[in-house]
Structure formats: C-alpha cells, structure tokens
Amino acid sequence: MQTAKKLYIEEVGTLFEVFLLPRMAGKILGWLLVCVPQYQTANELINAVGGSKGSISSMTRLLMQIGLIERVGRPGIRGAYYQIKANSWAELLRNRLGFMKAMRELADRGLALMQDETKEQRQRLQEIHDLYAYLENQMPMIFERWKSRPQTTKLN
Numbered sequence: 001m002q003t004a005k006k007l008y009i010e011e012v013g014t015l016f017e018v019f020l021l022p023r024m025a026g027k028i029l030g031w032l033l034v035c036v037p038q039y040q041t042a043n044e045l046i047n048a049v050g051g052s053k054g055s056i057s058s059m060t061r062l063l064m065q066i067g068l069i070e071r072v073g074r075p076g077i078r079g080a081y082y083q084i085k086a087n088s089w090a091e092l093l094r095n096r097l098g099f100m101k102a103m104r105e106l107a108d109r110g111l112a113l114m115q116d117e118t119k120e121q122r123q124r125l126q127e128i129h130d131l132y133a134y135l136e137n138q139m140p141m142i143f144e145r146w147k148s149r150p151q152t153t154k155l156n
Contacts, residue, residue, distance in 0.1 A: 039081035
C-alpha cells in the first residue's frame with residue numbers, strides 16, 4: 001500500500017478517535033438523562049453505572065469539556081453534583097460542524113489520491129464527500145430554524 005494511503009488511513013482513524021466518546025462517558029450521560037433527581041454526585045454515578053472513582057472522574061471531566069454536562073453545587077449541601085447542561089445537544093451538534101468539515105476535507109484528499117482510479121473505485125469517498133458537503137452547507141440553516149421555532153414542546 002502507498003505511504004500516502006497509509007497516512008490517510010491513520011488520519012481518518014485519528015479523527016474518529018478524537019470525536020467519539022468512550023463507553024463509560026456514554027453510560028454516565030445516559031444515566032444523567034434519566035435519573036431522579038437530575039443531578040448526581042460522583043458516588044451516585046459510580047453506584048448507577050459502575051466504574052472506578054478514577055474512571056468516573058475522567059469521564060465527567062471529558063463530558064464537561066465537550067459541553068454536555070456541568071458541575072453544580074446544591075444550596076446547603078457540600079460536594080459537587082453533575083447534571084446535563086441546558087441546551088447542550090444543539091451546542092454539541094453545532095460543534096460537529098467542525099467534524100463535518102474535517103470529514104469532507106478528508107474525502108477531498110482521498111479523492112485526490114484516487115484521481116486516476118475509476119469512478120466505481122472513487123465511489124466510497126465520493127459518497128462521504130457529497131454527504132458531508134451537503135450537511136456542512138445545510139446545518140447552519142437548520143440551527144437558525146431551530147432557534148426561531150415556536151416553543152411547543154410540552155411535558156405531561
């Protein structure tokens with residue numbers, strides 16, 4: 001295999017590693033979506049999802065860094081609590097615009113590597129390019145429509 005292709009493959013692998021979450025982070029996030037009360041201590045997270053104190057600490061820190069959860073205090077109670085951050089899902093998707101752009105750029109470089117190949121051999125990369133170019137173009141408009149939508153969601 002050509003060196004350029006090997007490097008490209010490594011770059012794609014690195015990109016996914018950077019943007020995907022570890023399993024424990026997902027478990028913590030899942031619990032924080034359904035737990036009552038909506039805020040939990042690190043010990044409550046350990047009890048709910050398993051894992052060590054170190055893994056809970058690392059994963060809550062990761063989730064805070066990407067903006068999905070926040071650390072909060074409770075009046076009159078010592079210690080920190082974690083909860084889902086308000087509006088975090090739209091913000092996460094907005095941040096994914098960077099991922100979409102990076103994927104399109106990777107597909108562009110892959111297509112350049114494969115420029116002398118047949119259309120059929122380029123199809124996998126072309127599909128990635130077309131999808132992410134479309135999403136990259138449409139997402140800003142979707143977010144604008146989302147922000148201006150009527151607030152009709154009601155809970156029972």
